[in-house]
Amino acid sequence: MIEQKTRKLNDDTRVAISMVAPALTGLFLFVVLPFTLALVLSFTNLRLGSPLPTQFWGLEQYRRLWFDPSFRHALLNNALFALVIVPIQTTLALGLALLLNRPLKGMALFRTLFFMPVVFPMALVSVIWTIIYAPGSDGMMNAFLRFMTLGFWQPQDFLHDPVLALPAVMLLSIWQGVGFQMVIILAGLQSIPTSLYEAAAIDGSDRWNQFRYITLPQLRNTLIFVVLVTTILSFRLFDSVRIMTRGGPNDATTTVMNEAIKAAFDQQKMAKGSAITVIFFLIVLVITLLQRLLVQEEKAIE
Amino acid sequence: MNNLDSTQWTKQRNQQWLRQIASYLLLTFLAFIFIAPILFMIVGSLKPDELVLSEASTLKAFIPQQISLQNYRDVFERVKFEKFLFNSLFINGTIVLLGLIVNSLAGYAFARLRWRGRSLLLIIVVALMILPLEAIAVPLFFQFTFLGLRNTYIAQIVPFIANAFSIYLFYTFFADLPQELEEAARVDGASPLRTFVEIIVPVSKPVFATVAILTFLSEWRSLLWALMITIDERVRPLPLAIATFQTLPPTQWGDIMSFGVMMVAPILIVFLLFQKWFVKGVASTGTKG
Numbered sequence: 001m002i003e004q005k006t007r008k009l010n011d012d013t014r015v016a017i018s019m020v021a022p023a024l025t026g027l028f029l030f031v032v033l034p035f036t037l038a039l040v041l042s043f044t045n046l047r048l049g050s051p052l053p054t055q056f057w058g059l060e061q062y063r064r065l066w067f068d069p070s071f072r073h074a075l076l077n078n079a080l081f082a083l084v085i086v087p088i089q090t091t092l093a094l095g096l097a098l099l100l101n102r103p104l105k106g107m108a109l110f111r112t113l114f115f116m117p118v119v120f121p122m123a124l125v126s127v128i129w130t131i132i133y134a135p136g137s138d139g140m141m142n143a144f145l146r147f148m149t150l151g152f153w154q155p156q157d158f159l160h161d162p163v164l165a166l167p168a169v170m171l172l173s174i175w176q177g178v179g180f181q182m183v184i185i186l187a188g189l190q191s192i193p194t195s196l197y198e199a200a201a202i203d204g205s206d207r208w209n210q211f212r213y214i215t216l217p218q219l220r221n222t223l224i225f226v227v228l229v230t231t232i233l234s235f236r237l238f239d240s241v242r243i244m245t246r247g248g249p250n251d252a253t254t255t256v257m258n259e260a261i262k263a264a265f266d267q268q269k270m271a272k273g274s275a276i277t278v279i280f281f282l283i284v285l286v287i288t289l290l291q292r293l294l295v296q297e298e299k300a301i302e
Numbered sequence: 303m304n305n306l307d308s309t310q311w312t313k314q315r316n317q318q319w320l321r322q323i324a325s326y327l328l329l330t331f332l333a334f335i336f337i338a339p340i341l342f343m344i345v346g347s348l349k350p351d352e353l354v355l356s357e358a359s360t361l362k363a364f365i366p367q368q369i370s371l372q373n374y375r376d377v378f379e380r381v382k383f384e385k386f387l388f389n390s391l392f393i394n395g396t397i398v399l400l401g402l403i404v405n406s407l408a409g410y411a412f413a414r415l416r417w418r419g420r421s422l423l424l425i426i427v428v429a430l431m432i433l434p435l436e437a438i439a440v441p442l443f444f445q446f447t448f449l450g451l452r453n454t455y456i457a458q459i460v461p462f463i464a465n466a467f468s469i470y471l472f473y474t475f476f477a478d479l480p481q482e483l484e485e486a487a488r489v490d491g492a493s494p495l496r497t498f499v500e501i502i503v504p505v506s507k508p509v510f511a512t513v514a515i516l517t518f519l520s521e522w523r524s525l526l527w528a529l530m531i532t533i534d535e536r537v538r539p540l541p542l543a544i545a546t547f548q549t550l551p552p553t554q555w556g557d558i559m560s561f562g563v564m565m566v567a568p569i570l571i572v573f574l575l576f577q578k579w580f581v582k583g584v585a586s587t588g589t590k591g
Contacts, residue, residue, distance in 0.1 A: 015494045016417035023408035024423065026464025031430055034441035041441060048447070099329055104322060112577060113333040116340060118584075119573045121523035123541035124562045127548050128343050131555060134355060140342070143359030175339070180584060187585030225588055236436050239525045243545050257436050257526070264440040265530050273440040281437040288432050 035281070042275035048268040061275035071276065073251040074259045077166060081173075081255075082234035089174050090226055093181035094219075100182075101189045111186070115179035122176065122239035129172040130244055133158040141168075159245050162252040169240050169253055177233065181226045188222030189215070221295055228291040232284055256280050338364070347373050347560035354555040373560040380550065380557065383564065385535065386543040391568070393458045393539055394521045398514050400463045405513065406506075408464075409472025410498050414484065424473070430466040435527065443530045453533040462521060468513045471586070475509035476502065512583035515576065522569050540565045 042061050046054045065071045096114055100107050117125070132140045135157035145153040158168040196214050205213075216223075238257040241247055247254030247262070254262075256276060264273025341364050346354040348369045357363050377383050411417070412424050446457045479502065487497040503510075528542040535543070544561050573580055 012415045012494065013417040016411040016415040016420070019407040019411040019415070019495065019498075020423070022404040023464040023469055024427075026404065026460075027427065027430060027466060030442065030461035030464065031433060031438060031466070034438040034445060035433065037441040037444065038438065041444070048444075096332070099325055102325070104325070106326075108577075110329050110333055111581070112574070114336055115581070116570070116573075117336060119519060119523075119569050119580075120340075120566055121525065121541040121544075123523075123525045123545050124566055125339075127544055127558060127562060128339050130548070131346075131355065131358060132339060132342070134358065138356055138359050140358040140363060175336070179336075183581050183584045184588035187588055191589075222588055229587075232434065236434055238436065239541075242525075242529070243548070260436075260440055261526070261530065264443060270440070270444050274444075277437055277440045281433065284432060284434065284437065 038274040038277045038281075040274075041271050042278050044271045046269075046271040046274075048270055050268075054271075057271070061271050062279075065272070065275055065279070070247075070251050070254060070262075071256075071259050074247075074254045074256045077252075077254060078235045078237065078256050080166065081170060081237060082231045084167075084170055085173060085177075085234055086227055086230045089178055089181060089230055090223065092174065092178050093185050093226065094223070096178065096182045097185040097189055098215075100186055111183070114182055117176045118179040120176060123243060125172055125176050126240045126243040129168075129175075129240075130159065133168055133244075135160070160249050162249050165245055165249065165253045169237075169244065172240060173233075173237070177230070181230065184226055185219065185222055188219050192218045224291055224294050228287060231287050235280065235283055235287075256283075343559050343562050346556060347563045349373075349556055351554040351556035354559060373554075373556040374564070376554065376557045377547075377561050377564070381543070381547060382535065383543075383561065386538055386540050387564070387568075389455075389537055390522065390539040390541075393455060394518055396455075396459050397462045397521050398517050400459075401465055401468060401517055402510060402514060404463055405465055405468040406472045406503075406510065407498070408469045410476050410502060411494075412469070412473045413476035414502075415494055427466050427469050431470060433466075435524070439526055439530060442527075446531060452531055453537055455537055457531045458528065458537065458539070465517065468517060471513055471516075472509055475506060479505070508582070511576075511579045512586055515580055515583045516587070518572070519569070519580075 043056060043058060044054050045057045045060070100111055100114075134140070135142070135155060137143065137146070137155045139155065141158065142153065142155040146155075156164055158164045192215065196218070197210055200210050200214060235256060237255040238261065241253045241255055241258050242261070245253045247258045257280065260273045260276040260280065263269045263276060342358070345364055345366045348366045348371070349357070350368075350370070351373070353362075408427075412420060412427075442461060446452055451457045483501055483505070484497050487501055492500075523541060525541040525545065528539050529545075532538050532542065535546075538546075544558070544565055547561055548558055
């Protein structure tokens, strides 16, 4: 009997290894290995197609990035992006979720409509919005703004304007992303026990107080998660700026990933691209750790 | 109920009624703003090219006057749309299918089997969830260039089969299943693999659907990797194809809009048919996050 048991444990290990092998091999080859490679390459001056041999450069790539105006502008843009998008998109998503969180007819239809932009590839979204932002009074956005400002708005060339370009990209990002966050928040709202609201209503609490003292605290972790994801997405920004503005005009819309691809793909500077990638990872890591901390803190309090 | 009570009751009902109407109005207004660009694209695809831009500033942007499929024909004449569609379907389909197999097996092994190294490897997998594609795109590009595998299907499929987040979704789902499910099979001496296939998988449709949808959604929309790794149109998928098409002279917006419609139609249809699963899948990322 004991022999059988020991064999069973061994069998589990062997079978388990064979079950996880494909996935873990894949993760190793295509996630762990590249990441390590990026780290290693970032300490060199590797440039594909260069006749000179690659040398160890220590922290030189990072030092250069520190003084690189395009890269600094990129960091600034991503940070601005996050600072603007996160509050707007989260508030909008929360608002929509609250509106939809009622047992009224047709809510599912509205939910579908708000979610629809999410299934659109960013490449397509960028192309559509390129026309929407067309310069001149024919452009839809120009016409819309003229209408809203009762004629005061002068037609602008959004995508070539150093000041308007980034906000223009922000707007289409929000348009595409709100539905996603809305669905997550809606799920969070629907998991709040109605008994809490009933008890509050009996106590005479009005809707605003119910929102402040029941809804928001219950949604805390969901909202933190949404904020985290949106922030990370802000730093991943690439597709739209590559297609619509190529990072311009004059780096007005360049992003960290745009700089990375410019370096690695356009200029074949693997080492520089790798260094930017490593910095990007560190940023994502810090943001993620912050989120874990905030969520843990709440669990500790409970 | 005396008169005063019933008046109050009616007042409350009226207030509720007004609030409902206000909600509907607000929702309809917002929905229109959200749908406007999509409508614009669909209507634009049915218009002659010149009118797409010139009518963009008026309400005619949303109302076609003469519907024509000429733009759709133009697209097929100018580029090999069928090839791009095939590429996207093939690449994404393979990633999703192989991913379901590979990641579910791993998820099950983590959830229900006891083996050496399990805890450590699980921690590593969870840690890897943080890394988005962008964090490894550059070195991955280097790897594949080095191996001479640029411009291939392999380069666009293989790196994306194993996915830490998918493994995690499977893991949490399987871990939550009742233990009794496998007990009978174990007593009969069935191997874990058989148990998995014959007992666990049939009751795990929700997680398989969720992972399939989330994977399909994220891969269908991706541009970055295709941009870096493909060179010509032979293996080019749709997002990259429309980006290149847009820069192909002459710039005919009607054609571009119909390219867009055809490109988004598959996933839009899948979404509309499987909405509940989509919403559930997306929502579950929030609870697991």
